[in-house]
Amino acid sequence: MKTIKVGMLGLGTVGTGVLQMIQNNEEKVLNVTGRQLSVKTVLVKHPENHQDVADQVRLTQEIDDIINDDEIQIVVELIGGLxxxxxxxxxxxxxxxxxxxxxxxxxxxxxxxxxxLAHENHCDLMYEASVAGGIPILRTITNSFSADKITEVKGIVNGTTNYILTQMNQQHWSYEQALHKAQELGFAEADPTNDVTGKDAAYKMVILSQFAFGTQLTTEDFSVTGIDKLAGFDVEQASQFGYVIKLVGIAKVVGDGVFVEVAPVLVSRDNPLATINNEFNAVMVTGEAVGDTLFYGPGAGGLPTANSVLSDITSVTKNLVLKTNGNLFNNYQRHYVPAEKAAVAYPYYISLTMPDIAGQMLKLTKIMTAIGASFSQIVQAKNTVNGLARVVIITHEMNEEQLREFKEKVADEPSINLTAAYKVLE
Incomplete structure (x- = not known):
């Protein structure tokens, strides 16, 4: 029986899970591919920390031991970073x-x-585990939606921020309390910057956009807002309106362009995304034929992510058997055209502070009238602080251009301060 030799870069949580799953699922992989998998060499920084597997694999600190080994046909990169x-x-x-x-x-x-580079060298490059951990979303989009036109992909694609927001909503914790607990439980890194600023979710939306729409864009091409400035007041107020706040990535066909954004969003409790809590992820794919489909599962963790990695390894192994390596993981290519701002419209949650005196609401009403927008709901919080009232609004649909005008006009009004403006998903 022929054996496919594998080299691994990194033996952290995911790497350990991959090694474990290859050993535990040997028979199934053999049945599916007709080949056995064997991890031959693993690149690690500190071999002394991995002596528990030293009798199963060769540990090395030199990348050349893997690159120059002709027996190794698949390299699994799990060290992370650029x-x-x-x-x-x-x-x-x-x-x-x-x-x-x-x-x-x-x-x-x-x-x-x-x-x-992979295509030029007749090699596979697969990266299912790069988005949403254990959810097989990329291969699903490529295969199951190949005949349908996808019009939108949106979801909760960062487990750290979702855990934090869940605790702020359900336990009424402050952002700092929830982040500290997430770090204690291992859901957040010691330096959580990429997660809480939305950067991690933005990377994933770049990849999802490539698969859904064929577009090649970068995180510089769209707006990214994290939860690090989110106020507990707005979480509580959203709840009173019947919403929960989630960090949502949106990629949507609008007219002849594509709109992409990562930001906190008020999600109606009737929306399936509102039920996704703690470290779990969910991606909703909307197709013209099939409508809305929701994919839910653990967004991180050793074994869930390792499962996606092993799925890719198995696919590469099948291609080795069939001698079909070198095909693109995602064949869909289309020129990226950003959507017109005036065509992107959502209701908005707007939070402001203003002096608790007569005439202030009239100023706000005039601003909304000037930009051609209107209120759906408006509430003034009961308590004032230092003479300032907190006013929260749910608007009817406003487009991105109207929102920009609103922010400019509020900035020109010294007595009114805008503290938050979040999209609303019903």
């Missing part, structure tokens, strides 16, 4: 080795160049 991961993957592809990675940062930034 460098030296990009250099290692390039070396592997140039040595005609197929690559599987879970590195969303790298795929979102250098993905097109690496995909081109």
């Amino acid at each position: 460098h030296p991961a990009e250099e290692y993957i390039r070396q592997a592809l140039l040595h005609h080795k197929n690559v599987v990675t879970a590195n969303k940062d790298l795929i979102a930034t250098a993905g097109p160049a690496l995909v081109k």
Whole structure:
């Protein structure tokens, strides 16, 4: 029986899970592919910390031990970050080795160049685990939606922020309390910047947009807002209106363009995304034929992510057997055209502070009238602080251009301060 030798870069939580799953699922992989998988060599920084597997694999600190080994046909990159991961993957592809990675940062930034390099060297480059952990969303979009036109992909694609927001909503914790607990439980890194500023979710939306719409864009092409400035007041007020606040990534066809954004959003309790709590992820794909479909599961963690990695390894193994390596993971390509701001319309939740005196609401009404927008609901919080009233509004649909005008006019009104403006999803 032929054996496919695998080299791994990194043996952290996910790497350990991959090694465990390859060993535990040996029979099923053999049944599906006709080949056995064997992890031959693993690149680690500190071999002394992994002596529990030293009798199963070769541990090395030298990338050349994997790159120059002709027996190794698949390289699995699990070290994360941009460098030296990009250099290692390039070396592997140039040595005609197929690559599987879970590195969303790298795929979102250098993905097109690496995909081109893989194709030129007749190698596979697969990265299912780069988005939504254990949810097989990329392969589902590629295969199951190949005959349907996708009009929107939106979802909760960061488990750290979803855990924090769940605790702020359900336990009424402050942002700082919820973040600290997330770090205690391992849902947040010691430095959670990429998660809480929305950068991690933005990388994933770049990849989802590529698969759904064929567009090549970067995180510089769209607005990214995290939860690090989110006020507990707005979480509570949203709840009173019948919504929960979630960090949502949206990629949507609007007219002849595509609208992409990552930001806190008020989600109606009747919306399926409102029920996605704690560290779980969910991606809703909307097709012209099938309508809305929801994919739910753990967005991170050793074994869920390892499952997606092993799925890619199995696909590469099938291609090795059939001698079909080198095909693109995602064949859909289309020129990216940003949607017109005037065509992107949503209701908005707007939170403001203003002096608790007569005439202030009239100023606000005049601003809304001037931009051609209107209120759906308006509430003044009962308590004033230092003579300032907190006013919250749910608007009827406003487009992005109207929102820009609203912000400009409020900024010109010294007595009114805008503290939040979030989209509303019914």
